[in-house]
Amino acid sequence: MNHLLSIKDLDRSTIERIVSQAERFAEVSDREIKKVPALRGRMVLNLFYEASTRTRSSFELAAKRLSADVVNFAASGSSVEKGESLKDTVLTLSAHKPDAIVLRTPWAGASELVSKWCSAAIVNAGDGKREHPTQALLDVYTLKSRLGRLDGASIWIVGDVAHSRVARSNIVAFQRMGAKVTVAGPPTLIPREIQTLGCEVRFDLSELPSADVVYALRMQNERMNETWVPSVREYAAWYQVNGRRLSPRQVLMHPGPVNRGVELSGEVVDSPQAVITAQVEAGVVVRMAVLFELLSGAGSTSRAPIGPSTPAPVEPSPTTPTPQPA
């Protein structure tokens, strides 16, 4: 694996390899010294053209726990505001020879473009409304630790699918792991022909009880102003996942940040069924695994470090069973 651009590029075994590696790194996070030297001397550049707190800090933490150097570059307050193009920004920053660039932009396909302009490994940390592959990987990780395996699970993705890169990556990733995916939301926010990705489509939540996992999407306020739905009130009445709609055996997920009272009611966010903070926690170890995979892991031949091949940095502890591929 040279880049992580789209979840579509990962087959099931690659997803499982990354998840297994993340499980090994999870042990590091519980140590007093939360750091391994796996990527010492490597440079990870976070290049963010959109506001992001959790994704950026999660990548930053992940890189630092692997002992890599991290440079954060935010488009606001930079030469980008002086009109520098994406290409020139990337070429300029590439002069510092980063080993990996973590890229977040509002434009679909930007990471593919950047991968052609420089030699660093590119990690797509969200490109417009298209993809957010590390979110999909951390969601698979979280679900696997909850359910053991995703095979045969019924996963409902509820809300604004049209504007959600999380939805698009997860529809693919969950199916690749053997789950059955249904998307549900207002007809104005379900893209025409989304079913060509293999998912079922529903416009109401009457069959929600059949789901094993309910994945609620963030309903952005600006969508209300663009009249995609008549009102927050009506949206919540029809699509809010709340105590009445969520059945006790279901797992509740959300990519954050949550709008309490809109897509989720407060009581379900706080319920033990919600794994929302577990998702955030998973974010760091999964991104560690992704960076490790790209910068020193198996399959990274073109960018293999000089010297002896790097062993997995953590010995599996006797208490942690080695994860079995599902």
Place this chain on the structure above:
Amino acid sequence: MAAEPLVHGSLQAADLLLRDVHVLDPRSGIDARRDVRVREGQLAELAEPGALSQEPNEELVEGRGNHLMPAFFDPHVHLRTPGQEHKEDLDTGTRAAAAGGYAGVLAMPNTDPVLDSAPLLRSLRDTAAREARIAVGFVPAITRGLEGEQLTEMAELRQQGAVGFTDDGRPVTSAGMLRKALQYQRLCGGVIALHEEDPTLSRGGAMHEGAVSAALGIGGIPTISESTMVARDAALAGYEDARVHFQHLSCVASVQAVAAAKAQGFRVSTEASPHHLLLTEEDVRGMDTRMKMNPPLATEADRQALIAGLRSGTIDCVATDHAPHAREEKEVPFEQAPMGTTGLETAFAALYTGLVLPGIIELGLLVERLTAGAALFDLPTHTIAPGEPANLTLIDLDAEWVAGERGWESRSENCCFAGRKLRGKVLMTVCEGGVVYRERAFSVVGA
């Protein structure tokens, strides 16, 4: 007396003997090998191969059975002048046209400033008389500044040589505004050419709304954005008995709407572009910005409807919508890129390779549709017959080339067919009796 609609730079009237060329002119019905003589820029003689011998001061062109066709005419190109000469100008744009076998093009008015006044039209025509390699007609705006609010001085523009009127790049959103233009056409004439798009349906879109846009999360433009406007404006044209030309059709429903309007006897015509006839939304999956155009590439069913329309005559002609953009403008993420592909240099070869070689349409039909645009705008049709001005293109149908391999005559390189292996290469183009293009490796004997 109105000005001549077409202008070109100075051309030297050629004396040529094209020996043993395969003449193909679907209108005059010739499809056979001939010797063809051009004297002082006029077609002088057509004779059996070997019957004509070289005269003094005559250039001999060995045809070797290559096809001689009436030069093509494109009623829809963007020459970007004035204001956007970094994309194209009258020289580079007409050079690209000549290299594609074209001897006439109509330039769209979405320039900066917009071509919407007689002084600007005069100045552009003056520039064309110096720089244009082939004949150029200018199609000024229907509404001032393409704003859709006030008619241009259409009558004066017509006197100064306006071929027709269009707000291309934008629709005339208001039906009331368009109706006034159609009524005013009774005074001044001039075909009204329409870019059909309902902005309330297309807003936020960067590609066709369908399976690929759903997968990529890129805002979609639904085909109804075009087809509902075609249907609306066909009804307006029928009501006002106006002459309307629909530009760059892209979908099934638009073809149906035009067919229905024609069946009612409305005076409507239409065009389709090589890219809509050959490519689909699947070609956008890689987010190559050269595949981003307006209207967007649609589905295979839409493409098939366009081909059927081209065959049946519902679609009257091929137009490239040649839309050059600078490299830095296209070398950005897909959603940020401007819409448009160049097309003049590849139109014939792409369509020959994609539609004629597989047996989908006949070569004669393709040549007819590549030359039909002129008559739609009341301009003379290029014809291969004695006494006609020589507007010719000589094409080697067997030559194989990779689009863009030797660069482009156009200032821009945003061609959706770049890198494709094509068959059929233009060897020579003659416009109004002057040789305007020769393939660089083409050997010329004599003279």
